[in-house]
Amino acid sequence: MSNKTEICEKGRRRSESARRRGMLLTPFILLSSFMFLHILFSCSSIDCPVQNLVYTNYGLYKSSGVVDTLHDTLYVFSMKADGTDTTLFNRGINVTSFSLPISYTCPEDTLYFLRVGADDSFLLDTVWIKKENYPHFESVDCSASFFHKITAVRHSHNGLDSIIINHADVNYDVSNQHFRVYFKGGD
Amino acid sequence: MMYRTSTSVSISRAAISLIAALLLCVPASGQKLKLFKLQKDSIPLMRGFQVSFDAVGVVMMQIGDYGHYEGALRLNLHDQWFPIVELGYGKASHLNDEVTGLNYKTAAPYFKVGVDFNLMKNKHAPNRLYGGFRYAYTSYKVDLWRHDLPDPVWLWDTGFGVDDEPCSQHWLEAVFAVDAKIYGPLHLGWSVRYKRRIVHDEGIMGKTWYVPGYGICDDSNLGGTFNVIIDI
Numbered sequence: 083m084s085n086k087t088e089i090c091e092k093g094r095r096r097s098e099s100a101r102r103r104g105m106l107l108t109p110f111i112l113l114s115s116f117m118f119l120h121i122l123f124s125c126s127s128i129d130c131p132v133q134n135l136v137y138t139n140y141g142l143y144k145s146s147g148v149v150d151t152l153h154d155t156l157y158v159f160s161m162k163a164d165g166t167d168t169t170l171f172n173r174g175i176n177v178t179s180f181s182l183p184i185s186y187t188c189p190e191d192t193l194y195f196l197r198v199g200a201d202d203s204f205l206l207d208t209v210w211i212k213k214e215n216y217p218h219f220e221s222v223d224c225s226a227s228f229f230h231k232i233t234a235v236r237h238s239h240n241g242l243d244s245i246i247i248n249h250a251d252v253n254y255d256v257s258n259q260h261f262r263v264y265f266k267g268g269d
Numbered sequence: 270m271m272y273r274t275s276t277s278v279s280i281s282r283a284a285i286s287l288i289a290a291l292l293l294c295v296p297a298s299g300q301k302l303k304l305f306k307l308q309k310d311s312i313p314l315m316r317g318f319q320v321s322f323d324a325v326g327v328v329m330m331q332i333g334d335y336g337h338y339e340g341a342l343r344l345n346l347h348d349q350w351f352p353i354v355e356l357g358y359g360k361a362s363h364l365n366d367e368v369t370g371l372n373y374k375t376a377a378p379y380f381k382v383g384v385d386f387n388l389m390k391n392k393h394a395p396n397r398l399y400g401g402f403r404y405a406y407t408s409y410k411v412d413l414w415r416h417d418l419p420d421p422v423w424l425w426d427t428g429f430g431v432d433d434e435p436c437s438q439h440w441l442e443a444v445f446a447v448d449a450k451i452y453g454p455l456h457l458g459w460s461v462r463y464k465r466r467i468v469h470d471e472g473i474m475g476k477t478w479y480v481p482g483y484g485i486c487d488d489s490n491l492g493g494t495f496n497v498i499i500d501i
Contacts, residue, residue: 129487129488160422160423162422162423162424163420163423163424163425163426164424168422168423170422183421183422185420185422185423185425186418186420186423186425186427187420187425187427187428188423188425216473216474217413217429217430217431217473217474218474218475219371219413219474219475219476219477219478220475220476221476221478221486221487222363222366222369222371222373222478223366223368223369224369225369226369226371226415226418226429228427228429229475
């Protein structure tokens with residue numbers, strides 16, 4: 083009988099001690115939960131790319147494949163939505179490469195390359211760049227943009243010999259040279 | 270306008286590490302697999318079930334642009350191993366961002382399956398510390414748009430957005446959790462989770478912002494839950 087009472091007493095003590103431990107843990111859990119929620123909400127970080135410009139790079143080459151220097155003055159312009167023109171590249175002298183913007187959603191960009199010689203003679207060429215456009219999204223905190231895939235390029239042949247696509251994907255990676263341009267007279 | 274379908278798939282180094290760790294746990298033939306050994310005592314293997322819901326997701330839903338409703342069913346094997354299934358419904362509605370003007374909407378169910386291990390020395394104590402992992406998956410659709418996005422050079426008014434873009438994601442979570450008995454069958458607990466995506470398809474727009482069940486896709490791989498748990 084006394085053994086039974088002892089066992090019961092031991093059991094009661096054990097459950098009492100477990101209950102106390104539980105009571106101690108409860109405020110700990112609640113406090114840590116609030117701290118945890120605070121950390122959770124304060125840990126969100128905005129991570130927009132530093133380089134967020136999308137443009138195309140053009141490299142000038144001679145037919146032999148070496149880099150060409152254009153001694154004429156080069157202008158590149160295009161027509162805006164309102165019908166007026168906009169200069170994309172102004173007074174390029176002794177250029178070996180240049181960069182131009184690319185339209186957000188036009189299926190084909192039309193560019194005008196004007197090459198003015200030292201004697202004020204000029205050669206005007208039209209360049210049509212066909213492309214696919216797709217929206218690019220990083221986060222709601224970052225500006226929206228469009229990436230592109232160049233599918234074809236054609237042009238007139240007044241001062242231009244040829245333009246070939248070197249890298250078709252146009253995105254935030256501006257280290258790529260997208261076009262190789264061969265002007266006439268660049269042997 | 271033509272869109273290019275791009276599927277971005279990445280195999281996480283964490284997944285590979287996990288597989289390697291599991292392979293290392295496989296013993297040489299003839300040896301016992303100690304990892305899954307149960308404590309020897311008179312307690313039966315089947316100790317019942319726990320159902321729980323996560324309060325963090327509900328609070329986030331009420332005070333922010335995103336959140337989730339998540340419930341879980343956990344099987345108690347000898348107070349030691351706890352296979353668990355978590356089912357949830359994640360939702361985000363971020364409209365007209367005051368800086369970028371972007372709108373983002375998604376809502377989809379998700380599931381997580383895994384197992385927790387009771388880290389306490391006394392496995393049968395009323396309070397528990399868990400370590401565990403989850404495999405999770407969701408398939409969701411994203412509406413993303415901005416009402417006007419004029420081309421800065423050509424000045425064309427361009428529409429930016431995608432509608433019902435199908436996306437999916439598989440990910441893994443390493444879990445550390447606390448569970449304290451409050452009164453009767455009622456327990457409260459929280460968990461901290463380290464998440465790593467293993468395979469994801471974010472549609473043509475390149476990235477997604479909120480993934481149901483995973484949360485915001487930013488630099489932080491941490492998440493957590495605050496659980497209200499009932500013993501059955």
